[in-house]
Structure formats: C-alpha cells, structure tokens
Amino acid sequence: MYRYDEFDHQFVSERTAQFRDQANRRMSGELTEDEFRPLRLMNGLYLQLHAYMLRVAIPYGTLSGKQMRQLAYIADKYDRGYGHFTTRQNIQYNWIKLEETADILQALADVEMHAIQTSGNCIRNVTTDHWAGAAADELLDPRPIGELIRQWSSLHPEFSFLPRKFKFAITGAPHDRAAVKVHDIGLRAHKNDKGETGWEVMVGGGQGRTPMIAVTVREFLPEKEVIPYMEAIMRVYNLFGRRDNKYKARIKILMHELGAEKFKAEVEAEYARHPVQTTEVEQRELTRIEKYFAQPSFEKMSRFAPHFENAKRENVDFTRWAKNNLATHQVDGYTIVNISLKPEGGIPGDASGEQMRVMATLAERYSFDEMRVSHAQNIVLPHVKLEDTFAIWQVLKANDLAAANYGLIGDIIACPGLDYCALATARSIPIAQAISRKFADVKKQEEYGPVKLNISGCINACGHHHVGHIGILGLDKKGEEFYQITLGGSSSENASIGTILGPGFAAHEVPDAIETILNTYVKLREPGEEFLGAYRRLGPKPFKEALYATA
Amino acid sequence: MPLLKNNQFVNDEWTRVADADALPEGAKIIVNSARLIQDWDLLAKYTGLLGVSIANNERAEILTPYLSQLSLIVLNFPAYTDGRAYSQAKDLRLDGYRGELRAEGNLLLDQFQFMHQVGFDSFAVNERFALQQWQAASKQMSLAYQRGLFRISGEREVWSQRHQGFAPWEEQPHAG
Structure with missing residues (x-):
C-alpha cells in the first residue's frame, strides 16, 4: 500500500x-x-x-x-x-x-493519515472498490489512479471553494462495487486492443434530494490524460455550477440543466482551449505510485484447502460464515474475508477501540498487514489464506465480529441519523437495530438471498437509500418520525434509483413491512432469482398490494 | 482599502471610470467589461493604461481579444466561499495574460495562498488584518501537489520535485 x-x-x-x-x-x-x-x-x-x-x-x-x-x-x-x-x-x-x-x-x-477535505465544498476522499487488488474479476487495481487523484486534489488552489462538495469513485473491475454511477465523477477501467489502459469517465451521478445516474462523457480516456481532463471538468463545474441554491449546486444539476450534450461540449471546449504541454511528470508519478500497490508475495498454493474443508465439516456456524463472508480471490488458495460490522442489534459501521485492535492484529498476522473499509461499512481482510480462515473466524467470534450476514438483509447501511446528525429528520440507527433483530436468524437471511437494505435519516441520503434494493428514508411529519420505503435501487454496474412504494410507516411498523416485502418476493420468485431481479421483472405492483392490502 | 502587492501595502494608482463618465487623459483607468467591448475602438487608442473589471459570472474568454492591451484585470470574490474567480484567474493566466491580476471583495487570510497560486498578484484587502498576517498567510504551505502553479510564494511542486529533469508544466514569469 x-x-x-x-x-x-x-x-x-x-x-x-x-x-x-x-x-x-x-x-x-x-x-x-x-x-x-x-x-x-x-x-x-x-x-x-x-x-x-x-x-x-x-x-x-x-x-x-x-x-x-x-x-x-x-x-x-x-x-x-x-x-x-x-x-x-x-x-x-x-x-x-x-x-x-x-x-x-x-x-x-x-501514521500517515489526515482529515483533509473530508468535508466542505471541495474534492472529498476518493473511494474505490474495497476488493481492489484482490477481486477475481478485476482488470486492474484502481488505487494508484486513486492516489494520484488524492494528491492532485489535496488543497487544490482552484477547486477548494466549489459550488458544493465533490466525490470521486473508481473501479478497476467490470462488476461495480464502488457505486461509480452515483458519484459526481465515476471512473471505470477499460483495456483497448493494444492492451493500453483507459478510463471511462462518468459525470453527474449522485443521491441526495435529486438522485441521478451518471452520464458517460468519455468512453476511453487515455490514462495519461486523466489529471488534465479532470481539471477541465472541474473548471467547467466551478465556473458554471449553480451557487444560488445549495440543493441545486451539485454537478448533476448542472449536467441536467445544460443537458448531457451541451455539458460534454463545454468540457471538451475547455479541454481543447488549453492543450497540455506534457503529461510526462504525471505518468512518472503514476508509475512511482503503482510500485506501492504491487501484489504482495503470495505463496503458490493449491485451490484445495484441507484444513478449511475439515473445519467446515465440523462447525456449522463457521460453514455459514465462510459461505456468506468469504469472496473469491485472484490467487488460488487465498480468499477475501469480509468482516461484518453489523452484529444483531448493533449500530451499522460502529467498532470499538478493542475491536479495531483485534482486526489490526488479524491483518498483520494473516493479510499482509492490510485492511479495507467498504462503502457498505464493513472491514475487509483482502489477502487471506483459506487455511487461516478458521483461526480468524474464532478470533472474530470471540470479539462480536463474526456476523455471518455479509451481503444479506442484516448487512444494513445506515447513516448516523437524528441520534447524532444536525441535518437528520428522523433516527436511522434504531430502525437498523430493529430490522437486524427481526432477521437475527441467519438461516432466514440466507433464504432471502442477497439483498441490500439502506437507511437514510433525511433526504440528503447519506445512507444511500436511493440505491438500496430496499431503501428506507426517515422523514418528519408534524413532529412524528415516519419512514418511506423504496424498492429496486442499485449502485452496481446496472445502477438504478429506487421507486417509492406508497405512504410511509411509523417506526415500529417498519420491520414487519420489510418482512412482508421479502415474503412477497419469496412467494413470487423464479428458481434462483435474486430479490433485485425479481423486483425488476415484477415491478412494484405485487409488493404494493401486499403492503397496503389491509391498510 | 489598502492594496497589497508583492506582500507590501502600496498606493492604488488606478481609477474606476463609470460607464457614462468621460475618460481622464493619460491615467490608469478601470472600466467594466461591457464598456471595454462596446467602446473598444476608442479605448484601443487610450493614452494611459487600461484595466478592466469583470464579474465572476462572466466568461474570462470575453477578454481574450484584448489581453495584450490590458495592464490590469480585476476579479471579484463577492463571498470568500464563492470560488469562481479562482478559475477565471487560472483561465486568464493559461491564456497568456501577464499583466496585473487583482482580487477584490471578501478576501480572508486563509485563502490568500490559493489566490497567489492561481495567478493573482495584487489584492484589495480590508483593514482588519495587519501586513505581517498577510505576509505569513502567503506562505502557510511550502509544498503543493499541483503543477502549473503561478509561483510567487516560492512553494515547491511535489511532483516536479520528485521527478526532476522535467520542465515545470509551464514556465511562468512573475508578474507585477
């Protein structure tokens, strides 16, 4: 790293x-x-x-x-x-x-960390695929270009007082785990016939009050042009983004009001107006950074891991965790361990100091001293030998870190909500906790299969409810908290914004409503069909009918 | 309102000429962009030095045809959080403007170095801060990751330092 x-x-x-x-x-x-x-x-x-x-x-x-x-x-x-x-x-x-x-x-x-630009109307922390450098489907590691952008955007004199905050997300894999289409700028790696790297540049995605899917402005931007081209986009935004209304100030609104073609033309005109004399230094810097992200020295191992298989035969809880929380690694004999920070009844994304130390020790011992934070608020040990997973699981279990619900209904994304946040209109954490308790049984969670449930405590959508397969939005109606449910959102490569089902629910009704939705899905699904696929086939109608039948 | 240039307070020798007013002979005058464009035939033959002030929602490109004959361009920060003039300044410098580039409006210490870096070299500041505060603020950071800065505070560009042997992005002489 x-x-x-x-x-x-x-x-x-x-x-x-x-x-x-x-x-x-x-x-x-x-x-x-x-x-x-x-x-x-x-x-x-x-x-x-x-x-x-x-x-x-x-x-x-x-x-x-x-x-x-x-x-x-x-x-x-x-x-x-x-x-x-x-x-x-x-x-x-x-x-x-x-x-x-x-x-x-x-x-x-x-320890080489900072809090620069984690808020304010500037370029925020760059995010990438949390399985970067480990995922089996990856084309290339997105982090070197992420680091290049981090440096370039740090105290950028021209772009520190933008109309509004600005977020980059980058993926090096075709399956998008970084939600690049709902960011101000999303970058996705491609290779051309000659094996050269280029970046698809997507602009104007976002959530908040006006959720939008990003528009591709360049299909294949040569890697050496990334920095100057980003400068052109940022300049157009800085000059023409709205400043009269902070809710209309994100680049997605500029894109929307100008129209995609006009926006592209503005950016290309700006880019052509000041041709870059040389990008040699940027290329050298990227090469320098890439060396830090070279693959660790993996051992050559068989795909078959006897200890791992034995442990699975002997321990049903471990088997369940291994099935849900491990992901395929690029290298045989290795796996990606996803540590769920979503224990039953817990606060999504919270970890105690002691738990952090436990994870640090595991990373040092078993994962080449490396961890990732995922945008779904979990921790990843990216490079673990399959043979070590049972030992890791035992330590996790002893520290309340072994929830076997990665990617399932219990793996909830939630913002801090009204318990902490000055902007929130309703609480998110207690809703997450109630749902987590309702579906405490992982066997039940497995029956529902992969489902992303996201909760925001206000329309600013920090809990990504628009792109949850099931989204919950907390609002305030005359002093009472109530919760609107959306279905069919997705932040992956087939990104979509969820649709509001109907009238909202009181806090105590939400867990039952979620159960009704999931049971409707189970009843109507075709063999092997996941929740999102079933919703896209069926549309909102059967879910609405089930939810509001007795109302 | 003091004028800050090369980290010293200096007298402001420029006069703002309102739209309807006659032009004083042989002076240093500032007109707004509309008048510059409209009265260009007259202004091109002006006997003194010519400056222009543009609003922060105007495109800097409107000045491109006139740049070689301008000695001062004034850009505005109506609020310190309104960063449009940073891009206007950068645009003008990239377009090759080498005359005085002045910032006016709501200027605070903590944005002062950014303003230098994008190419401002004179500042109509308020009287709240002492000269040595401005001087200190102009060099709070000794490094910058960006290249192609309008170097005036003497900070080093990290990438250019790491990869020496390459010319900086652009060779820009100090102005003013």
Missing part, C-alpha cells in the same frame, strides 16, 4: 500546524464561527447536535494495522471508545473537543 515520502509527510505536518493556528485563533475569538466554519470543514471537523464530529480520511479505504491501531487509540483517548465507519470508506468520531482536534490530527499525521 502507499507510503508517504518526505514530501507527503511535510505536507501533512504543515497542514496540521496550520489547523492548530486556525483553531487557536477561533478559541481566542480572533476568527468568528462563520469564518472558522469553512476552515474546520476543510479539515473534517463538523459541529453536530451534541459535539464536534471529526471525519478522518481513509484514502480508497485502504489501511494498515498500525493505522487501525492509531484509530483505536483516538477512539479510546479522545472519543467514547468507539468510531463509526462511513459509506465514504472513512471513519467518524462523534464526541470530539475543539481544543483536542489539533492533537488528534497530529496523531493521524504520525
């Missing part, structure tokens, strides 16, 4: 010193809260309902054991002993004091 050199180190420490000065000026009253706000936001510090919240960047979700230990240390020392992994592959701390923030940033800098 990427390691800082002297420049990266110096950059982050200067930035930390700068923030310490800004925080001091705020505390002395020299800066007003209004003036401090964009500065603290550029450093990931939010003022929430009860306290400051600090969001730490985990670039493309990749992290080492040492880094995870430091996150645990921060959770224990500066927060209440836990952290919350987010849908942007980041971690958030919810109980932070302003006067301690600079110390936390220093602790992060010590």
Whole structure:
C-alpha cells in the first residue's frame, strides 16, 4: 500500500500546524464561527447536535494495522471508545473537543493519515472498490489512479471553494462495487486492443434530494490524460455550477440543466482551449505510485484447502460464515474475508477501540498487514489464506465480529441519523437495530438471498437509500418520525434509483413491512432469482398490494 | 482599502471610470467589461493604461481579444466561499495574460495562498488584518501537489520535485 515520502509527510505536518493556528485563533475569538466554519470543514471537523464530529480520511479505504491501531487509540483517548465507519470508506468520531482536534490530527499525521477535505465544498476522499487488488474479476487495481487523484486534489488552489462538495469513485473491475454511477465523477477501467489502459469517465451521478445516474462523457480516456481532463471538468463545474441554491449546486444539476450534450461540449471546449504541454511528470508519478500497490508475495498454493474443508465439516456456524463472508480471490488458495460490522442489534459501521485492535492484529498476522473499509461499512481482510480462515473466524467470534450476514438483509447501511446528525429528520440507527433483530436468524437471511437494505435519516441520503434494493428514508411529519420505503435501487454496474412504494410507516411498523416485502418476493420468485431481479421483472405492483392490502 | 502587492501595502494608482463618465487623459483607468467591448475602438487608442473589471459570472474568454492591451484585470470574490474567480484567474493566466491580476471583495487570510497560486498578484484587502498576517498567510504551505502553479510564494511542486529533469508544466514569469 502507499507510503508517504518526505514530501507527503511535510505536507501533512504543515497542514496540521496550520489547523492548530486556525483553531487557536477561533478559541481566542480572533476568527468568528462563520469564518472558522469553512476552515474546520476543510479539515473534517463538523459541529453536530451534541459535539464536534471529526471525519478522518481513509484514502480508497485502504489501511494498515498500525493505522487501525492509531484509530483505536483516538477512539479510546479522545472519543467514547468507539468510531463509526462511513459509506465514504472513512471513519467518524462523534464526541470530539475543539481544543483536542489539533492533537488528534497530529496523531493521524504520525501514521500517515489526515482529515483533509473530508468535508466542505471541495474534492472529498476518493473511494474505490474495497476488493481492489484482490477481486477475481478485476482488470486492474484502481488505487494508484486513486492516489494520484488524492494528491492532485489535496488543497487544490482552484477547486477548494466549489459550488458544493465533490466525490470521486473508481473501479478497476467490470462488476461495480464502488457505486461509480452515483458519484459526481465515476471512473471505470477499460483495456483497448493494444492492451493500453483507459478510463471511462462518468459525470453527474449522485443521491441526495435529486438522485441521478451518471452520464458517460468519455468512453476511453487515455490514462495519461486523466489529471488534465479532470481539471477541465472541474473548471467547467466551478465556473458554471449553480451557487444560488445549495440543493441545486451539485454537478448533476448542472449536467441536467445544460443537458448531457451541451455539458460534454463545454468540457471538451475547455479541454481543447488549453492543450497540455506534457503529461510526462504525471505518468512518472503514476508509475512511482503503482510500485506501492504491487501484489504482495503470495505463496503458490493449491485451490484445495484441507484444513478449511475439515473445519467446515465440523462447525456449522463457521460453514455459514465462510459461505456468506468469504469472496473469491485472484490467487488460488487465498480468499477475501469480509468482516461484518453489523452484529444483531448493533449500530451499522460502529467498532470499538478493542475491536479495531483485534482486526489490526488479524491483518498483520494473516493479510499482509492490510485492511479495507467498504462503502457498505464493513472491514475487509483482502489477502487471506483459506487455511487461516478458521483461526480468524474464532478470533472474530470471540470479539462480536463474526456476523455471518455479509451481503444479506442484516448487512444494513445506515447513516448516523437524528441520534447524532444536525441535518437528520428522523433516527436511522434504531430502525437498523430493529430490522437486524427481526432477521437475527441467519438461516432466514440466507433464504432471502442477497439483498441490500439502506437507511437514510433525511433526504440528503447519506445512507444511500436511493440505491438500496430496499431503501428506507426517515422523514418528519408534524413532529412524528415516519419512514418511506423504496424498492429496486442499485449502485452496481446496472445502477438504478429506487421507486417509492406508497405512504410511509411509523417506526415500529417498519420491520414487519420489510418482512412482508421479502415474503412477497419469496412467494413470487423464479428458481434462483435474486430479490433485485425479481423486483425488476415484477415491478412494484405485487409488493404494493401486499403492503397496503389491509391498510 | 489598502492594496497589497508583492506582500507590501502600496498606493492604488488606478481609477474606476463609470460607464457614462468621460475618460481622464493619460491615467490608469478601470472600466467594466461591457464598456471595454462596446467602446473598444476608442479605448484601443487610450493614452494611459487600461484595466478592466469583470464579474465572476462572466466568461474570462470575453477578454481574450484584448489581453495584450490590458495592464490590469480585476476579479471579484463577492463571498470568500464563492470560488469562481479562482478559475477565471487560472483561465486568464493559461491564456497568456501577464499583466496585473487583482482580487477584490471578501478576501480572508486563509485563502490568500490559493489566490497567489492561481495567478493573482495584487489584492484589495480590508483593514482588519495587519501586513505581517498577510505576509505569513502567503506562505502557510511550502509544498503543493499541483503543477502549473503561478509561483510567487516560492512553494515547491511535489511532483516536479520528485521527478526532476522535467520542465515545470509551464514556465511562468512573475508578474507585477
């Protein structure tokens, strides 16, 4: 994985010193809260309902054991002993004091991490496929270009005061696990006949109040042109994106109002206006970065793992976990371990300091010292020998990390909601917990097959409800929380926005409503047909009828 | 309102001329873009130095035909969170404009270095901050990852440093 050199180190420490000065000026009253706000936001510090919240960047979700230990240390020392992994592959701390923030940033800098641009109207943390470098279907590792974009976008003088926040997602695999079509810019790798790499550039996807699927503006952008071409897109957005209404300020609205053809023409005109003299340095930098992401030294092993097979014969719980939480690796004898942060009745994405240390140790011992945070708020050990999985599972089980529900109905994405968030209109966490308890039995979850259930506590859609196979949106009606259900969303390569089924439900009715939907699916599915496929074939009608029949 | 140039306060020798007003002879004048374009036949023969001010929702390209005869371009930050003028500045510098590029409006210390980096070289600042605060703010960071910066605060470009032997993206002389 990427390691800082002297420049990266110096950059982050200067930035930390700068923030310490800004925080001091705020505390002395020299800066007003209004003036401090964009500065603290550029450093990931939010003022929430009860306290400051600090969001730490985990670039493309990749992290080492040492880094995870430091996150645990921060959770224990500066927060209440836990952290919350987010849908942007980041971690958030919810109980932070302003006067301690600079110390936390220093602790992060010590392990090559920062909180730069995790909020504010700038280019946010770049996300990628959480199985990057490990997935069997991968064309190439998307992280080197992710790191190139991370560096280029860090304190970019021209693009730090955009109309609104800006998110990149990148995938190197045809099966899209990074939700690239619902990002401001999504990049997907392709190879041409000559074996050269190019990137499909998709612009204007997004969720929030106005969910949209991104439009492809370039089918095959040569790799060396990525940075200058991104500059052209960003410049067009910075100049012409709306600033009169923050709900209409994302690039998707500009794309929509101009129309895809006009937007493309603007970008191409901007790109042609200032031809780049050389991209030699960018290419060299990418080559330098790629070396850090070279495959680890995998052992040559047989596909058959006798200990693993034995353990499965002897332990039915392990078998279930192995079936649901392991994924196919590029290399024979290895597997991808998905650690679900969704225990029965738990808060999706939360991990205690102790759990973080446990995962760090497992990564150091069994996964070439590497972990990933997934946008579904789970942790991945990307390179594990099949033969080691039973030992890993035992440790996970002892630490409440062995939920066998990866990709099933219990693997819920949820935003922090009204329990923490100043924007929320309803609580998300208790709904997630109630559904998780309702479907506690993993056998039952398996009967329903792969289902993505996503919960947002307001229309800003941080819980990705628009692209959940089942989406739940928490709203407020005259002081009462109620929940709208959408079906048929997807964030994969066949991305789609879910359709609202009908009137909303009170909090206590939601778990039963979900069960009704799932049972309707089970009744009507064809052999082998997954939930999303069945919904796309059947449409909303049978689900509506089942849900509202007695209403 | 003090004018900051080369990290010093200097006198502002430029006069803003309203649309209907007559042009003073041999002065340094600023007109808005509409008048520049409309009265170009007259202004092209102006005896003094010519400056123009454009709003941040105008395209910088409208100035392209006039760049070689302009000595000052003024760009506006109606709010410090409104970053359009950063792109206008960058556009003008990429178009080859080498005259004075002035930022005015709501300018704060913490955006000062960004403004230098995209090519601004004079600043109509308010009186709230002392000179040494501006001077310090102009070099808070000694490194930048981006290439092709309008280098004036002396920061180093990380990628160019790592891969020496390649010319910087663009050779840009200091202006002003």
